[in-house]
Amino acid sequence: MNNMARIAVCDGNEAAAWGVKLSRPDVVAVYPITPQSSLVEYLSKFIADGTLDAELMNVEGEHSVLSALQGACLAGARTYTATSGPGLAFMFEPYVRTPGLRLPMVASLVNRDMLSPQCVWGGQQDVMTVRDAGWIHMFCESAQEVLDTVIMAYRIAEHPEVMLPVNINHDGNYLSYAVSRVEIPDQPGVDAFLGPKNVNWHAALDPDRPMAVDPLTGGADADGAARFVAYRQSLCRGMQTALEVITDVHADWARAFGRNWAPLVEEYRLDDADIALVTIGSMSGAAKDAVDAAREAGIAVGVIRIKTFRPFPVAALARAAAKVRALGVVDRAVSYGWNCGPVCQEVRGALYGSPSPIPVLSFIGGLAGADLTEAHFSRVIADTAAALTAPPAALPVWLNAREEGTPR
Amino acid sequence: MYEIRIHGRGGQGAVLASAILAQAFVDEGKYAVAIPSFGFERRGAPVSACLRVDGREIRSLTNIYRPDCVICIDPTLPRMVDIFAGIKPGGTLIQASGQRAGAIERPDDLATLGLCDAVGIALAIFGRPITNSIMLGAFARATGLVSLAALTGALEAAEFRDAGLEQNRRAMQRGYDETEVLSLTPELVP
Numbered sequence: 001m002n003n004m005a006r007i008a009v010c011d012g013n014e015a016a017a018w019g020v021k022l023s024r025p026d027v028v029a030v031y032p033i034t035p036q037s038s039l040v041e042y043l044s045k046f047i048a049d050g051t052l053d054a055e056l057m058n059v060e061g062e063h064s065v066l067s068a069l070q071g072a073c074l075a076g077a078r079t080y081t082a083t084s085g086p087g088l089a090f091m092f093e094p095y096v097r098t099p100g101l102r103l104p105m106v107a108s109l110v111n112r113d114m115l116s117p118q119c120v121w122g123g124q125q126d127v128m129t130v131r132d133a134g135w136i137h138m139f140c141e142s143a144q145e146v147l148d149t150v151i152m153a154y155r156i157a158e159h160p161e162v163m164l165p166v167n168i169n170h171d172g173n174y175l176s177y178a179v180s181r182v183e184i185p186d187q188p189g190v191d192a193f194l195g196p197k198n199v200n201w202h203a204a205l206d207p208d209r210p211m212a213v214d215p216l217t218g219g220a221d222a223d224g225a226a227r228f229v230a231y232r233q234s235l236c237r238g239m240q241t242a243l244e245v246i247t248d249v250h251a252d253w254a255r256a257f258g259r260n261w262a263p264l265v266e267e268y269r270l271d272d273a274d275i276a277l278v279t280i281g282s283m284s285g286a287a288k289d290a291v292d293a294a295r296e297a298g299i300a301v302g303v304i305r306i307k308t309f310r311p312f313p314v315a316a317l318a319r320a321a322a323k324v325r326a327l328g329v330v331d332r333a334v335s336y337g338w339n340c341g342p343v344c345q346e347v348r349g350a351l352y353g354s355p356s357p358i359p360v361l362s363f364i365g366g367l368a369g370a371d372l373t374e375a376h377f378s379r380v381i382a383d384t385a386a387a388l389t390a391p392p393a394a395l396p397v398w399l400n401a402r403e404e405g406t407p408r
Numbered sequence: 409m410y411e412i413r414i415h416g417r418g419g420q421g422a423v424l425a426s427a428i429l430a431q432a433f434v435d436e437g438k439y440a441v442a443i444p445s446f447g448f449e450r451r452g453a454p455v456s457a458c459l460r461v462d463g464r465e466i467r468s469l470t471n472i473y474r475p476d477c478v479i480c481i482d483p484t485l486p487r488m489v490d491i492f493a494g495i496k497p498g499g500t501l502i503q504a505s506g507q508r509a510g511a512i513e514r515p516d517d518l519a520t521l522g523l524c525d526a527v528g529i530a531l532a533i534f535g536r537p538i539t540n541s542i543m544l545g546a547f548a549r550a551t552g553l554v555s556l557a558a559l560t561g562a563l564e565a566a567e568f569r570d571a572g573l574e575q576n577r578r579a580m581q582r583g584y585d586e587t588e589v590l591s592l593t594p595e596l597v598p
C-alpha cells in the first residue's frame with residue numbers, strides 16, 4: 001500500500017463512494033434505488049460534511065439524473081452517478097445518447113435483477129440489457145477492486161483517444177452490502193494518478209463559442225448516411241482503443257498503489273489447467289475457492305474472470321481459453337431465446353474460428369439474489385470436466401433450479 | 409477460516425453487529441468479511457448476518473452454511489428459525505436467554521455454550537430489547553477470539569440509530585461480564 005493509505009472496514013457501496021470522493025467530481029446527480037441507495041447516501045454525507053466539494057443534484061428520477069449530468073459534462077464538469085435495475089431502465093434514453101456525445105462520465109451500476117417477477121435483489125440482467133449501448137463496462141470482484149476501479153475509470157473515460165462513458169459494475173447485495181477490509185488511498189496519491197482535470201476539451205459549452213450539440217444526422221441521402229456511419233465508426237474506434245488504455249491505466253495503478261488487477265481477463269491457476277470456469281463479478285471469489293478444493297482432489301481446473309466486458313476482450317479471452325480444453329461459463333443473467341447466458345454467448349463468439357474448437361458449457365445462476373456457492377461451482381467443475389470425454393448437453397444448467405422431484 | 413452466523417430480528421441490530429465485529433477483527437490484524445442476508449426489511453422479522461474471519465484475505469462472498477459459531481441475539485427466535493442449520497460438530501452457540509442452560513435447546517455435539525440474559529440487560533439500559541452490542545460482549549467472553557477492547561473501539565466507528573455510544577459501551581461491558589460460559593463437549597473442540 002502507498003504510505004498514506006488507511007484501512008477502512010466498509011461495504012462495496014461505501015468503497016465506491018470513497019473512490020468517487022477521491023476522484024473529485026464536480027457534479028453528482030442522484031436518485032436513490034435499491035441496492036444503490038446507501039452509495040449515494042455516503043456521497044451526500046461527504047458533500048454535506050464539506051469533505052467533497054461537489055454540486056449534489058437531487059433530481060426527480062433517473063432520466064433527469066443523466067440528462068442533468070450531460071449538461072454538466074458538456075460544460076466541462078467531471079460527473080458521477082449510480083443506479084440499479086429499474087433505475088437504469090428509466091435512464092435508458094439519455095443513457096444511449098451519452099456514448100454518442102462522447103461524454104466521459106463515470107457511473108456505477110449496482111447490479112440488480114430485472115422485473116418481472118418483482119425483485120429487489122442482485123443479478124446482472126440490468127447491465128446485460130444495455131451491453132450494446134456504447135458504454136464501457138467493467139466488473140469487480142471485491143470492494144477493494146470497486147474503489148480502485150472507480151478511480152481508474154476516470155482516467156479511462158477521459159483519455160483523449162477514448163472519450164466514452166464507463167460503467168463500473170458491482171453486484172447488488174453480495175458486493176453492495178458485504179463489509180470487508182478496504183485500503184483507502186491518500187488524496188495526493190490519487191491526485192497524482194489522475195493528473196490535471198481535462199474532462200471535456202472537445203465540446204465544452206462556451207457562450208462565446210456557440211455550437212449545436214447533437215444535430216440531426218443520418219437519413220437516406222448518401223452524405224447524411226456516411227456522416228452517421230463516421231460517428232459510429234469513431235465510437236467503435238474509441239472502444240477498441242479503450243482495450244489498450246484500460247490495460248495501461250491498470251499497469252499505472254499497480255505502480256502507484258501496489259495492487260495489480262487484471263485489466264481485461266484475469267487468469268487464475270490456468271497455466272496447467274485442463275478446464276476453466278469463466279466468471280464475472282462477485283461470484284469469482286467462491287469460484288476460486290471451489291477451484292482450490294478441486295485441485296486438492298486432483299482436477300486441473302482454473303478460472304478466467306472477465307473484468308472488462310465492453311469492449312469485449314476477444315484476443316485476451318482467446319489466449320486464455322487456448323490453455324484449456326473445455327470452458328464452463330457462469331452467467332448471472334439470461335439471454336432470452338438463446339440456450340445460454342449472455343456471457344457464454346460472447347465467449348462462444350470470441351472463440352469462433354479458433355483452430356481447435358473446445359466445448360463451452362453454459363450455467364445460469366445467482367438470479368434475483370440467489371447465492372452462488374462453492375457447491376454450485378463444484379457442480380460446474382464436474383460437468384465441465386465431463387465434457388472432456390463426452391459431448392456436453394446443449395441446454396444451459398440452471399444452478400438454482402428446483403431439484404426434480406422436490407415439491408413445488 | 410472461522411465462520412459465524414448471527415440470528416436476530418429486524419431492529420435488534422444483527423447486521424450492524426456483524427459489521428462491528430468485522431471492524432474489531434480487522435483492527436486486531438485479521439481479515440474479515442460480513443455479509444448480511446437480505447429479505448424484507450421490517451422490524452421483528454427474522455434476519456441473519458454472516459461473518460468470515462481468517463488470517464489471510466477472504467475471497468468468498470457467499471452466505472454461510474457450515475458455521476463454527478452461531479450467535480442468536482433474540483431468545484424467541486429458536487422457536488421459529490432453525491438457527492443450528494449446518495453448524496459444525498464441536499461448534500459454539502452464544503444465546504440470548506434468561507433461562508438456565510438445561511432449558512436451552514441445542515445440538516448434542518455443541519462444544520461451547522455462552523448464555524447471556526441480553527434482553528434483561530437491554531431493557532435496563534435502553535428500555536427496549538436491542539441486544540446486539542450486549543451479545544458481542546457475550547461472544548468475546550465465550551470465545552476469546554476478539555478482545556473487548558477491540559470491540560469497544562469498533563463501537564466508536566459505528567452509527568447507532570436508537571441509542572448513544574456510551575449506552576452501547578455499557579451494554580457491551582455488561583454482556584461480557586454477565587455471560588455464563590459452559591464447556592459441554594470439550595473433546596469435540598477442533
